[in-house]
Amino acid sequence: MERHQVALYVGALAAGGVLGLAAPGAGPGLEHAINPVLAALLYVTFLQVPAAELLRSLRAGRFLGAALVVNFVVVPLVVAAMFGLLPGDRAVRLGVLLVLLAPCVDYVIVFSGLAGGSGERLLAATPLLLLAQMALLPGYLYLFLGPDLAKVVDTGPFVEAFLVLIVVPLALAWLTQAWAARRPAGGRVSDAAGTAMVPLMVATLLTVVASQVPKLDGTGRLDDVVRVVPFYVAFLVVMPFAGLAVARLFRLGTRDGRAIVFTGATRNSLVVLPLALSLPGTFAVAAVVVVAQTLVEVIGMVVYVRAVPRLLR
DSSP states (O other): OOTTHHHHHHHHHHHHHHHHHHOGGGHHHHHHHHHHHHHHHHHHHHHTSOHHHHHHHTTOHHHHHHHHHIIIIIHHHHHHHHHTTSOSOHHHHHHHHHHHTSBOOSTHHHHHHHTTOOHHHHHHHHHHHHHHHHHHHHHHHHHHHOHHHHTTOOOHHHHHHIIIIIIHHHHHHHHHHHHHHHOHHHHHHHHHHHTTHHHHHHHHHHHHHHHHGGGTTTTSOHHHHHHHHHHHHHHHHHHHHHHHHHHHHTTOOHHHHHHHHHHHHOBOHHHHHHHHHTSOGGGTHHHHHHHHHHHHHHHHHHHHHHHHHHHOO
């Protein structure tokens, strides 16, 4: 499975799309499965990084500085450059801002690892990135859209995501590591969990796509959604070079540089989706705009896994 994982991920995307179109009624049920599947994937990911290595990564000041700069300085500048070209509808613009201004804290670790990036460094930076976006997102929305729209966004889903997707899987991973160090049974459980990485990634991609595809035309404004797709593609094209520039500015090594490229390019769509769904009815299209970014990004990440190692050899 590891040898053919990219093909499996592409197949999962295709299967998710077919399932979403063929059985749109299953979408709500599958949506409830996203967080459990994603939490299981992150548990297995965290399990691969020893706790001691994670603590050492927290002291990597240059890497953490680069991650903060690329996500909270460079990305807002890139978004600002394209903001004036976005469709004029305020709900569409809000959806684009919600998803592009929030760095990913979940499957970025997996995709970065597949491309030879420093997964343990990204793992250590994850709580910091999530807390920073919780604090900064309202300010960014205020700057781009004014005070009225900034107030309609609730940060509660960020707190829930921090607990469900970061704290609980990390604690369980550390407990499993401690068990494996003391008991042979724990070692067998740890080894078995490690083999589940690729199947869980396949399940995550299939679940996300199948649950969200039926929503793409649910608002009757598919044209508005289609018009923002080129901006998502442009973002994925620009960010590897921006991430490379930041990595060189901070004089990072190859593995750390690849991780910076991934954290700058991947967005927190799975966490901000509940934010978009909680908006008033007049902003319903914002959630669909977020979903569209998810579909573009997961395809882009499959390309990144092959392209980023060539960009940073």
